[in-house]
Amino acid sequence: MFKKLLSFTLALTMVFSLTACTAKNATTTGDATTDNAAATEGAATSEGTEETAATATGLFAPVAKEDIKVGVIHIGDPADGAGYSFAHDQGIVAMQQALGLTDDQIIRKNNVSDADAVAIRTAIEECLEEECQIIFGTSWGYMDTMEQLAAEYPEVIFSHCSGYKSNGTNFNNYFGRIYQARYLAGVAAGLKTQSDKIGFVAAMGKDNSEVTGGINAFAMGIESVNPDAKVYVKVTNSWFDPTLEQQAAESLLDMGCDVIGQHADTTAPQLAAEARGVWGCGYNSDMTKDAPAAHLTAPIWNWGTYYTSAVQSVIDGTWTGENYFGGLTEGLVAISPLSDNVAEGTADAINAAEVKILAGFQVFEGNIVDNEGNQICTEGKALTDADITGKMNWYYKNVVVQ
């Protein structure tokens, strides 16, 4: 974005200088700076079997700790201090500390747009040049490029967050059972609501399993403590859009919702709830510091759990290529500490639910009916992980879509 603006401004400067004295057909140039994510990065493709990093003596043999290099591709800039890339980078930092790696063993590529396949490839190739043995791609949109590179560089491990592709050897994906944390947040929301109307700002609609599964788990957590409450969902169709998120939250608040949950990247929904003097549950990071008078608790990620175990397995030579799908048990997901805004008895209720999940309660099990009356799951059965990650295209019975 910045680069684009820069070249654009320079282009205007030039056109000005060009027309400055040849007034015959002088042109006035407009001033329009439209926002669109695009990084000027160049082209890229490479077959390159001949220039493979000459590190591994055998396929995925152990790597000495001082020789390991880890690449990370971020969609944003971790220096922003909050949000998605920050959370991932905190995980990388945690891994680095846990394993005792030096700074130059971590190769970071920041601000890599996930809509620019050429930029993604260039960034990853620069990690390959540094002879990284494992490269983490944190954004969904990196998936196809990582898949192609994994085929071109079979001796390097490509680990991709949140997608649905993998090859069982050097290309896996990692994600987590964030729905377990959402279930717990639902307990807090269900106990807090007085109007029995809970709003939810959703990034994507019904056909997105990740978002829909999160809403359903949140709704089931609510139902477990408050069977009368309903969840009203408003979709923004964007992962990151503070304005739309705020507008969606406000229309939910106008309907009388008094707790706002969210699957959206910014704190806007929580700030909207706070402005109305009501409450909410954030996402990704603890948003109590952003909306201290409104926030109850947020489902959060501890990516360091995965990064540490993945890099350790590369060092030990125990990398299996399996996909990683961690949850509360592994400590990959959690809820942020309860704020003072929660209703009385919330801590106990959440503890009880957490104990239940750790003891084997799968959230999506037993009698589940969607909001159109279809039977999704029956007593004694549970949804498979494939159903949860790929076929969650229904809303739980207490969910209403606006």
Next chain:
Amino acid sequence: MERSIRMKKEPLFHVVKKAEVSYGKTVMLSLLAVVIAIIAGGIFILAIGQNPFEIYASIVQGAWRSKIAAKGTIKIAIPLLIAALGITPAFQMRFWNIGAEGQIIMGGIFATYFALFLTGLPHWLLLILMFLAGAVGGGLWGLIPAYFKTKYGTNETLFTLMMNYIALYMIKYLTEGPWRDPASSGFPKIASFVPNARLDQIFGVHAGWLIGLILAVVMFIYLKFSKQGYEISVVGESTNTARYAGMNVKKIVIRTMFLSGAICGIAGMCQVSGAAYTLGEGIAGGVGFTAIIVAWLAKLNPIIILIVTVLFSMLDKGCSVMQSDFGLSPAVSSILQGIILFSILALDFFNRYRIVLRQRRKA
């Protein structure tokens, strides 16, 4: 009675175009501009507490340190070269085509149609179709502002600029709507091209580099030696002269803008089928704007465009490596690139023009 005549006050300074400077002097001044720009960038590097020599070494090394790096640099150069060549005939005609970005995108969109829906065709036929589709897509996007300019006298700078955003949002629409990958379970993305629709590689880099080199030579000959190239120059100098000489100015403008857009469209085709293997919002990624700077700095000479493109690509690729080597914020490399470019452009301005200060006239 004396009539007081209000004299028109002369401005403090005004800008005057320099007379033709000799070739050798131009080269000298350009080299001087590069040196001054590097020094200006070096001062910035010092200001952030780094060693300029180390940073510059890392940039040059980052661009060429290995086969992968060199290929990466060339891959950055390909769309930049082709788009700068595309802009050249329009600028030569003094038609300010700021719409290369959109023309690249439209070329990409048209080519993508064939890559997604006619995958069964023989490889060469498919690629030729994609190539032609890219040229037609970009050409049409250039034709529209040319038509309105000749018919209604619209401002082509604004018109071509705004067309960029229409093209960009068209990708967004296609990604989220009709061309969404059916296998992506609801996520908005266009599927990766099948290998059959991917541009072949020559010496490890997609064939776009060869297309770019051929276009550079062809464009050089076209502008310098062909009748049409001469017409473009005449229209650029003065439409009235052209009309007086019996040229059909409207036809020349429309034809040249189609050509300009078509070449940019070819850049888009090379990007989707050679580099990205898909169509995404970042497909042009500002190349259409950077290409304007390249074409202008090269004084619209296709061969010099080639040299300037390589230098630009080196800076771009090297900065990306430098930034992660030194753990600097991406903003630092953007600022550094900005300072270098701005210095070169500012000096280029003084290369072409001189500033005359107001002089006290003696009675």
